[in-house]
Amino acid sequence: MLNFNFYNPTRILFGKGRLDSIDQMIPADAHVLITYGGGSAKKYGTLDKVKSVLGNRKVQEFGGIEPNPHYETLVKAAEIVRREGIDFLLAIGGGSVIDGTKFIALAASYSGEALDLLRYGFTPIGTDTVKTAIPIGTVLTLPATGSEMNCGGVISYEQGKYPVFSELVFPRFSVLDPALTYTLPKIQVANGVIDAFVHTTEQYITYPVDGRIQDRISEGILQTLIEIGETTIAEPENYDARANLVWSATLALNGLICAGVPQDWASHMIGHELTSLYGIDHGQTLAILLPSLLEIRREQKRAKLLQYAARVWNITEGSEDDRIHSAIQKTREFFERLGVRTRLSDYNIGEDQIPVIVGQLKAHGMTALSETQDLSLDISQKILENAL
Numbered sequence: 001m002l003n004f005n006f007y008n009p010t011r012i013l014f015g016k017g018r019l020d021s022i023d024q025m026i027p028a029d030a031h032v033l034i035t036y037g038g039g040s041a042k043k044y045g046t047l048d049k050v051k052s053v054l055g056n057r058k059v060q061e062f063g064g065i066e067p068n069p070h071y072e073t074l075v076k077a078a079e080i081v082r083r084e085g086i087d088f089l090l091a092i093g094g095g096s097v098i099d100g101t102k103f104i105a106l107a108a109s110y111s112g113e114a115l116d117l118l119r120y121g122f123t124p125i126g127t128d129t130v131k132t133a134i135p136i137g138t139v140l141t142l143p144a145t146g147s148e149m150n151c152g153g154v155i156s157y158e159q160g161k162y163p164v165f166s167e168l169v170f171p172r173f174s175v176l177d178p179a180l181t182y183t184l185p186k187i188q189v190a191n192g193v194i195d196a197f198v199h200t201t202e203q204y205i206t207y208p209v210d211g212r213i214q215d216r217i218s219e220g221i222l223q224t225l226i227e228i229g230e231t232t233i234a235e236p237e238n239y240d241a242r243a244n245l246v247w248s249a250t251l252a253l254n255g256l257i258c259a260g261v262p263q264d265w266a267s268h269m270i271g272h273e274l275t276s277l278y279g280i281d282h283g284q285t286l287a288i289l290l291p292s293l294l295e296i297r298r299e300q301k302r303a304k305l306l307q308y309a310a311r312v313w314n315i316t317e318g319s320e321d322d323r324i325h326s327a328i329q330k331t332r333e334f335f336e337r338l339g340v341r342t343r344l345s346d347y348n349i350g351e352d353q354i355p356v357i358v359g360q361l362k363a364h365g366m367t368a369l370s371e372t373q374d375l376s377l378d379i380s381q382k383i384l385e386n387a388l
Contacts (some may be wrong), residue, residue, distance in 0.1 A: 001208055001209055001211045001214075001260040001261070002211075002260045002261060003260070004259040004260040005258070005270075006072060006255060006259045007131075007167065007255075008149065008150075008170065008254055008255050008256075008327055009170050009172075009252075010148070010149045010150075010170050010171045010172070010173065010174055011025070011172065011173040011174070011308070012149065012173075012174055012176060012250070013173060013174065013175045013176065013244075014176045014177075014243075014247070015176075015177065015178075016177060016178075016179055016239075017177065018175045018176070018177050019046075019049050019050060019053055019139065019175060021054065021173075021175065022050065022053045022054065022090075022139075022173075022175065023053050023054070023138055024034070025172065025173045026054070026057065026088055026090070026137065027088070028056075028057065029057070029255055030057055030087055031057070031058045031060075031084070031085055031086050031087050031088065031339070032046065032054060032057055032059045032060070032086070032088045032089070032090055033060050033061070033063055033077070033080065033081060033084075033086040033088070033089050033090070033303065034050060034051070034059060034060070034061050034062070034091075034092060035061075035062050035063075035089060035090070035092070035093075035097055035100065035101045035104065036061070036062075036063050036065065036079065036091070036097055037063070037064070037065050037066070037067070037094075037096060037097045037124065037318045038063075038064070038066075038094045039063065039261065040141070040183070041063075041092045041093065041141065042063075043182050046139065046141060046180060046361040047061070047092060048093055049138060049156045050090065050092060051330075053062075054090075058152060060080070060084060062077045062080060065077075065093070065096060065097045065100040065183065066096065066156075067096045067281075067359055068096060068101030068154070068156045068275060068276075068282070069096050069097070069099055069103070069153075069156060070155075070156050070157070070160065070216055071103075071115070071118070071153060071155055071156065071157040072146045072157075072236045073100070074100050074103045074104050074107065074114075074155065075107060075114050077100075077108075077129065078103075078104050078107035078108040078114060079108075081104060081134060081282060082108050086108070087134065087152055088100050088134065088135055088136070088137070089104060089105055089134050089135070089136040089137075089298065090136070090138070090139070091135050091136060091137070091138045091139070091171075092138075092139045092141060093139075093140075093141055093142065094140070094142025094143075094144055094145065094147075094188075094192075095142065095145025095146075095147040095153075095195075097145050098138050098140075098145070098147040098148055098153070098171070099145070099152075099153030099154055099155065099164075099339065100153070100154045100155070101136055101147050102136065102147070102151075102152075102164070102166075102169040102219045103117070103153055103155050103164055104134070104358050105134040105135070105136050105169050105171060106125065106130050106133050106164070106166055106168065106368065107278055108133075108134055109130055109131070109132050109133045109168075110129070110130050110300060111368075112328055114158070114262055116159055116359035117129075117164055118128075118155060118162040118164065118199050118203045118377055119129070119162075120164065120165070121162070121163055121365075123165070123326050124151070124165040124166055124167060124181050125164070125165065125166040125168075127168070127171075130166060130168060131173075132168065133166065133168035134171050134202070135172050136169060136171050136172065137171055137172050137277060137371060138173075138175065139172065139174075139175045139176075139177075139180070140174055140175065140176050140177075140181075140246070141178070141180050141191060142180055142184060142188060143176075143178075143181060143183075143192050143196070143242075143246040143248075143249040143250070143292075144188075144191060144192035144195040144249055144283065145195060145199075145249070145253065145336075146196070146199060146249055146250055146251075146253025146254055147253075148171060148174035148247070148250060149166055149170075149171070149253075149254040150170070150249050150253055150254055150255060151167050151169050151170045152164065152165045153165075153169075154272070157312075158278065159274075159276050159277065159360065160276060160360075160363075161272040161275065161276055166281075167354050168362065174250075176246050176247070176250065178239055178242040178243040178245075178246045179239065179242075181236075181242055181246065182236050182237050182242070183198045183236075183246075184236070186233050186236075187234070187281070187339065187340075188339040189232060189233050189245075190233055190283065191281050191282065191283025191284065191340070191341050192245065192285040193225055193229045193232070193245060193247060193283075193338055193339065194284075194286050194287050194340060195249070195259065195283045195286060196221070196223050196225060196245070196248050196249035196253075197222060197247075197252075197286075197334075198253045198267055198268070198290050199251045199252040199253045200218050200221045200225075200257065200284040201218075201222070201264075201290060201308075202216065202252050202264045202265050202266075202267060203257050203258040203263050203264075204218035204219070204222070204257070204261075204302045204304065204308070205260060205264070205294065205305060205308055206261065206262040206263065206264050206301065206304055206371040207262055207300070207301065207304060207372075208303050208304060208307075209260070209262065209369065211260050211261040214257050214258075214259065214260060214261045215261075217251070217256065219310070219311045219312055221251055221252055221338065222308075222312045223312055224244050224248050225248055226243075226312070226334060228241040228244045229245075229337075229338055230338065232244075232245050232309070233338060233339070240247075248335075255344065256296075259329055262289050262371035262372075263371055264369075264370050264371045265369070266293060266369040266370045266375050266380075266383075267286055267290045267293050267368055268286070269288050269291040269361070269366050270285075270289055270293075270357070270361065270366070270369075270383065270384070271285030271288075271289050271382055272285075272355050272361045273361055273364070273366075274288070274289075274349075274357065274385040276360070277353075277356065277357065277360060278347065278349060280347055282338065283340065283346070284340055285337040286335075287332075287340045287341070287342045288342055288343065288344055288346075288347075288387050289383065289387060290331065291310065291328050291332040291335075291342060291387075292329055292383050292384075292386040292387035293329055293330075294328045294331070295328055295386055296379065296382050296383050296386055297379075298324055298376070299369070300326075300370070300374075302320070302324070305324045305327060305328075306320060306323060308324065308327055309323040309324060309327035310323070312327070313326070313327050313330050315327055315330075326338055328362040343387060343388065344384065344387050344388050349388075350388070351385070351388060354381060354384045354385060357380075357384055358377055358380060358384070359379050361377060361380055362377055366380070371372060381384055385387075
């Protein structure tokens, strides 16, 4: 097992009817800005319920945070925070709203140009750059990204998606009430299942370092998603299925299963370019790329692919190559059973677009991806070609 530091201060308030808990989590004299996305928080009454719980606190709202939150939108919110003296941010939504709110918390506290915060990549922004951040809490309405219990986010600017990390923006608390997710469209639930699944494989299907606890937790998350994925789409008010999805998505990216093990993230990095260029949902890009990447990288990942085949899919018969092939095929079939297509051609992206995608990877510095940093642009091209 590799050396690691683990730190996660987020308090999780899980279960039915937990919105009332917010009252104990936010100071009574706080000036709160509630952030949300396209209007579902209003439409389904969550915003009104939260405002009622906040009672006599001074409350303002900022809506319209987009899927793949835009830098230009977020800096407007940061200006409101500074101008109005906001001292607590409360995000209602999924990963995009929560990611955006984290950036608002940093940008509002940063003395320089907010655009500078996008240049750190996966390196956490130090307290020498941003000394404090506005505290945040979250009310999760879309299980997928795990942003409700980590310190990272992804921000869109021009034709790129930029990771931003800082320990200052771990949510102080997150309300995880599975019932708040019942009204989600089926495609958003499917995307969430896939996002959580691929988050897990990015930290699990790498190379062995005898991280036994991490592996077993990862395998449990993957098996749970396979067990409940179709059910939670077909039966949106099946509380037990949806509760297991919500907690799986949180555990998939709260820092626990990546501690002390290698991490890949190539599927995500290539997928970000597909979203930026063609507007394909993030979860859909992962369903396209993961099976293809596993095929192209099967030698580099052989040992963990065999473990994945045996422990997650119960494939123990046949040659090693046959077992690996079957595991990858079962992964693709799982995504497709969720109603998500898994080929670039399904989204009208042909071979002529691959140089464009590779060009974007180059422009954004994605020239040495994977857990071993040897996934070159040529290999990215092969993955994309295999995904046609």
